[in-house]
Amino acid sequence: MSMKLRIFKNILKQGFQGSWRNRGMGLASIGSITAVLVILGMVLIIILSINNIVVETKNKFDEIQIYLEDDIESEKMKEIEDKLKSSEGVTDVYFESKDEALEIMKKDWGEESYLLEGLEENPLPNSYIVKLKDIEYADNVVSKLEGIDGIEEIKYYKDVIEKLLAAANYIKVGGIIIIAILMFVSVFIISNTIKITVTARKREINIMKYVGATNGYIRGPFVIEGIILGLIGAGLSILIVNYGYEYLFKVISEKLYVIFTVYLVAPHALLKDIIIMFMAIGVGIGTLGSLISLKKFLNA
Amino acid sequence: MIKFINVSKVYEDNGAKALSNVNMFIGKGEFVFLVGPSGAGKSTIIKLLLKEIDPTSGTIILNDIDITKVKNRKVPYIRRNIGVVFQDFRLLPNKTVYENIAFAMEIIGSHPKEIRRRVPMVLSMVDLSGKAYCYPDQLSGGEHQRVAIARAIVNNPPVLIADEPTGNLDPDTAWEIMKIIKDINRRGTTVLMATHAKDIVNSMKRRVIAIEGGRVVRDEEKGVYEYEA
Numbered sequence: 470m471s472m473k474l475r476i477f478k479n480i481l482k483q484g485f486q487g488s489w490r491n492r493g494m495g496l497a498s499i500g501s502i503t504a505v506l507v508i509l510g511m512v513l514i515i516i517l518s519i520n521n522i523v524v525e526t527k528n529k530f531d532e533i534q535i536y537l538e539d540d541i542e543s544e545k546m547k548e549i550e551d552k553l554k555s556s557e558g559v560t561d562v563y564f565e566s567k568d569e570a571l572e573i574m575k576k577d578w579g580e581e582s583y584l585l586e587g588l589e590e591n592p593l594p595n596s597y598i599v600k601l602k603d604i605e606y607a608d609n610v611v612s613k614l615e616g617i618d619g620i621e622e623i624k625y626y627k628d629v630i631e632k633l634l635a636a637a638n639y640i641k642v643g644g645i646i647i648i649a650i651l652m653f654v655s656v657f658i659i660s661n662t663i664k665i666t667v668t669a670r671k672r673e674i675n676i677m678k679y680v681g682a683t684n685g686y687i688r689g690p691f692v693i694e695g696i697i698l699g700l701i702g703a704g705l706s707i708l709i710v711n712y713g714y715e716y717l718f719k720v721i722s723e724k725l726y727v728i729f730t731v732y733l734v735a736p737h738a739l740l741k742d743i744i745i746m747f748m749a750i751g752v753g754i755g756t757l758g759s760l761i762s763l764k765k766f767l768n769a
Numbered sequence: 770m771i772k773f774i775n776v777s778k779v780y781e782d783n784g785a786k787a788l789s790n791v792n793m794f795i796g797k798g799e800f801v802f803l804v805g806p807s808g809a810g811k812s813t814i815i816k817l818l819l820k821e822i823d824p825t826s827g828t829i830i831l832n833d834i835d836i837t838k839v840k841n842r843k844v845p846y847i848r849r850n851i852g853v854v855f856q857d858f859r860l861l862p863n864k865t866v867y868e869n870i871a872f873a874m875e876i877i878g879s880h881p882k883e884i885r886r887r888v889p890m891v892l893s894m895v896d897l898s899g900k901a902y903c904y905p906d907q908l909s910g911g912e913h914q915r916v917a918i919a920r921a922i923v924n925n926p927p928v929l930i931a932d933e934p935t936g937n938l939d940p941d942t943a944w945e946i947m948k949i950i951k952d953i954n955r956r957g958t959t960v961l962m963a964t965h966a967k968d969i970v971n972s973m974k975r976r977v978i979a980i981e982g983g984r985v986v987r988d989e990e991k992g993v994y995e996y997e998a
Contacts, residue, residue, distance in 0.1 A: 472878035472879075472880075473878065475875075475878050475879075475880075475881075476876075476878040479875055479876075672859070672861065673861055675859070676859050676861065676872075677876055678845075678848070679819070679848065679853050679859070680848070680849075680872070680873040680876055680877075680920070680924075681845045681846065681847075681848035681849035681876065681877060681924075682845060682876040682877075683842075683845040683846075684842070684845070686845075686876060
């Protein structure tokens with residue numbers, strides 16, 4: 470065995486001993502790392518689900534519906550139709566009459582459709598349904614129709630998508646702030662945990678310094694201890710996020726709406742990414758915490 | 770081996786002038802007593818050699834290396850050339866005598882075979898072969914110090930620094946320790962020993978460097994503790 474390897478083995482052994490000896494405080498550290506990562510997982514799933522919803526909505530609702538007033542002149546209708554057909558991004562223009570609209574509504578309402586039988590007059594308007602290549606073209610198409618009489622209302626889903634994106638953004642920013650604060654707290658808790666080992670071994674470290682141990686050799690066991698805490702925290706949070714979300718997903722799809730879960734991220738789709746990300750963050754927090762706890766001591 | 774050239778040290782925190790223009794040269798294999806009243810600057814000299822502190826001005830050369838120019842990162846490698854023994858022994862209470870000594874070899878990554886060979890050897894040099902598996906609390910003061918000496922020399926450093934090694938020991942035990950240090954010196958290790966033990970200095974008839982008020986006031990071969998012995 471080479472010299473480097475022997476030194477590494479010593480460091481590893483001491484690191485494991487240290488984490489076992491302070492397991493009490495270690496639990497607090499693991500708890501804080503787990504909390505950070507579970508919240509990170511939640512934010513991640515929420516953001517990705519909202520993104521999914523946005524993408525799905527974009528695909529499904531890439532149309533504009535233009536409701537016409539009942540007394541619109543046929544010239545105007547022709548003008549509208551021409552303008553729509555000549556607009557960029559329009560793939561299809563379809564005229565839906567009042568009667569068609571009512572039929573569709575009756576179909577949608579199913580058993581409750583008898584409620585619509587009592588109507589003396591059809592309250593639904595005639596409309597044009599414009600299919601677009603992409604929802605992005607909507608604003609442009611709508612602006613062309615401005616100033617034409619006889620249009621009652623123009624409905625499209627761009628604003629809904631914008632609201633969703635804004636919500637996703639708020640969640641992202643809020644999540645990042647919360648995660649940053651929690652990471653800071655975890656680093657602090659870990660550095661305090663490791664300070665206990667450092668203090669307990671102060672004498673030993675002093676002697677090590679006199680005998681010519683390098684700072685790396687002295688630091689090693691504490692960094693290992695931090696990494697162990699980080700990895701345990703990461704492991705726990707991976708289990709919690711994975712099984713917790715799986716359970717939640719099942720409850721939502723069984724008890725609520727299957728439609729809703731279509732938009733959610735599938736439970737195991739993220740597992741690999743989460744494992745890599747959580748392990749990296751756990752190790753990072755652990756290392757940083759232990760280095761901070763030693764900084765003052767080694768420089769003195 | 771050890772060279773101080775115009776070394777001065779002013780402690781920044783209280784402005785106290787610990788050493789002013791100290792010049793001394795200690796050759797390979799020499800045995801030197803460093804004497805002087807408390808606060809004269811003996812500890813400062815030892816701390817400078819161990820590079821716990823840096824001089825305010827001047828040059829310190831140890832084994833042909835100017836240690837005032839050595840970067841912090843390299844300090845551990847400088848210390849591997851110096852064995853240190855303290856008044857308060859500084860053993861690890863949760864390790865046996867054997868483990869305390871082996872520890873100094875493990876740190877620098879020695880081969881386990883080499884450790885198994887060297888540790889019993891230095892234990893016999895300090896006459897503690899029978900106590901290898903005792904813990905420090907089962908040892909007497911003199912035995913403590915012998916373990917500390919064994920640890921200091923196990924890596925074969927060219928220089929041994931002893932800071933009041935007999936300070937906590939009764940006279941008989943102190944003589945046992947001196948005999949061991951003398952043996953180590955006879956094998957070629959340079960020894961620098963700071964001490965207050967007048968009897969030891971006077972009867973050993975070795976080189977004495979006396980420090981007072983941060984200056985070398987006397988440096989004589991076969992010297993004594995005071996001017997009037």
